[in-house]
Amino acid sequence: MITLILPKLIRGVMTLLIAVTLVFLFIRLAGDPALVLAPPDAPPEVVEQVRQRLGLDQPLPVQYFNYLVGLVHGNFGYSVHTGRPAQDLFFERLPYTAVLGLVALGIAALCGIALGTIAALNHNSPLDRGLMAFSVFAFAMPNFFFGLVLILIGALVFGNFFGGTGGAANFGQVFAPAATLGLASMGTFARFTRSSLLETLNKPFMRAIEARGVPYSRQLLCHAAPNAAIPIITILGLSLGGMVAGAVVTEQVFSWPGIGQLLIRSVQTRDIAVVQFIVIAVAFTMTACNIAVDFLHAFIDPRIRTARNG
Known part of the structure; x- marks a missing residue:
């Protein structure tokens, strides 16, 4: 088990370190943040004070080392606009994004898996072609355009704004x-x-299971579904x-008061600490999901465990 967990944890730590390094470099090499954070007509002395207060007057390697030391000690920096810790602003918005993301993932997984299963069981039929055409349309549709269409439908048909209000949201505002x-x-x-599913059904x-007289429903649920689930679990984890x-x-x-909106505002105002923490949190989430997917693969398919142990 150690040989299975340790390499993945090492790769996860390296991924997070690369993400931290890239966002650190991109933010600072894109321009002097002190010029953005200082007042528009601030004299050079004020700009230099801002630079010293943020530690931007030090050499870049020193800034990077100090930032890594701060991360190890749980110091992710403070917002230059509110003075609050960056992680507090993040976790304040996290419930909104979590609700939105989980509902979106539930809709995508339930509808997508159902449509894909129906298409596979009706292979090469008009229904199959229609469902696949719809899936390509759904994948290619820009989400901002589809969102604007839903907002117009909500306003013109239902007389309601399907977006965030910062308070208790109704069904339409979440859906x-x-x-x-x-x-x-x-x-x-x-x-x-x-x-x-098509690949599994043709194996x-x-x-052989069909020749033994196993009922068709059992063929699908007990034999085809588990073997076809591995790539689906991968997509689920990545999503x-x-x-x-x-x-x-x-x-x-949709003016939804979540982390995405916080990230946009932090980038626009060059709020360095908040941007860095959001990127770290996203990288950590992606890495943790990938590791969890690998463990689920080994749990579902014994061949993976056997190959790794060998």
């Missing part, structure tokens, strides 16, 4: 942005489910990790 966010993932789930062991990062545009369109 509309969640459907927008999950639309592309739904198309991905449908296409992967169809291809994986020799499935024909779960990408919901935080993928919600940026959707939250802007």
Whole structure:
């Protein structure tokens, strides 16, 4: 078990370190943050004071080392606009993004897997072609355009704004942005489910099971579904990790008070500490989801455990 866990943890730590390094370099090499944070007509002395207060007057390697030391001690920096810790601003918005992402993932997974299964069981039929055409449309549709269409429908048909209000949200205010966010993932789930299930159904062991007289429903549920689930679980893990990062545009369109909106505002105002913490959190989520997916693969398919132990 140690040989299975340790390499993945090392790769995860290296991935996070690379993400931290890249965002640190990009923010500072894109321009002098002190010029943005200082007042527009500030004299050079004030700009230099801002630079010293943020530690931007030190050499870049020293800034990087100090930042890594701060991360190890749980010091992720403070927002230059509110003076609050960056992690507090993040966790304040996290419940909104979590609700939006989980509902979107539920819509995408349930609808996508159902459509892909129906298409696979009706292979080469008009229904199959129609469902696959819809999945390609869903994957290709820009989420900002689909979101604007839903907002117009809500305003003109239902007389309601399908977006965030900062307070208690009704069903439409959650479902509309969640459907927008999950639309592309739904198309991905449908296409992967169809291809994986078709590949499994055409394998020799499935024909052998059919020759033994196993009922068709049991063939699908007990034999085809578990073997076809591995690529679907991979997409599920990647989609779960990408919901935080993928919600940026959707939250802007629907004025949803989540992490994506916080990231946009922090980038616009060059709030360095907040941007860095959000990127670290997204990278950690993606890495953790990938590691969890690998463990699920080993749990579902004994051949993976056998190959790794060997």
